[in-house]
Amino acid sequence: METPNLVPERELGKMPVLQAEHLGIDFGGLTAVDDFNIAMGRTEISGLIGPNGAGKTTIFNLLTNVYKPTRGTILLDGYDTAGKSVVEVNKMGIARTFQNIRLFNKMTVEENVLVGFGNSMSTHLLTDVFRLSKHWKQEAEFHDKAMDLLGIFSMQGLAHERAGNLPYGAQRRLEILRALATNPKVLLLDEPAAGMNPAETEELMENIEKIRDDFQIAILLIEHDMNFVMGICEVIGVLDYGRIIAKGTPEEIQNDPKVIEAYLGKQGVK
């Protein structure tokens, strides 16, 4: 099915920041994703929903080049990402979080954010030895930047805690900050509200919008919490068996009979 590429009105006429065309991947005989198309506006918040096993995380793995597509193309800010490594694609501007949190548990909260700055730090040993003052200056600069990022979720006070000791919700928030530290144009969030209580989820929604506004980036998220998806996304794509069966605004999606049958009907909108 050819799906229309919807972008919010304010993004019309601008080049999409992320564009995938006819993207697909087969694992042996299983077609996990087929004919996936997306054109994301530069400051758009979009969602991907669908039943378990529908292919949502596989799409994130395709967009970040963890998986090589069997078919289709991905353009990031107009540049083809084919053949690039995961690290190169991150440097080109896509950052992500994972369904199963992947933090450096033994490192501190601040160190986890510093890892995100990664490629912009000078790590060459000789440079460090011979230009000590520059080194310290840079370190102070990165410390300040890390604290600014931690401030988004009011986590400055946790900077020296071990990441592994944080409560679950805080670990999820830290993972978002580490992804943000890589300076992305597109942020992919895999079930950001999973395991959060309603108050945390509400706060996360506000913060995701704030991140979009402050950093002027696009955010694509996978989420099973329908209140969250319907409350925050401008465009939602519904996947079933690896294919987009509907795409539209939250209102259109909630009223689409195909979606209700494939997904919403089974669990209902809370």
Ligand SMILES: Nc1ncnc2c1ncn2[C@@H]1O[C@H](COP(=O)(O)OP(=O)(O)OP(=O)(O)O)[C@@H](O)[C@H]1O
């Ligand atoms: N590396 C792989 N090798 C073989 N099959 C895979 C691989 N990765 C994903 N799949 C299969 O692709 C399909 C889509 O899986 P995926 O994890 O993308 O679903 P999902 O929509 O993210 O599900 P959930 O909501 O449960 O996270 C599943 O049938 C899965 O078993």
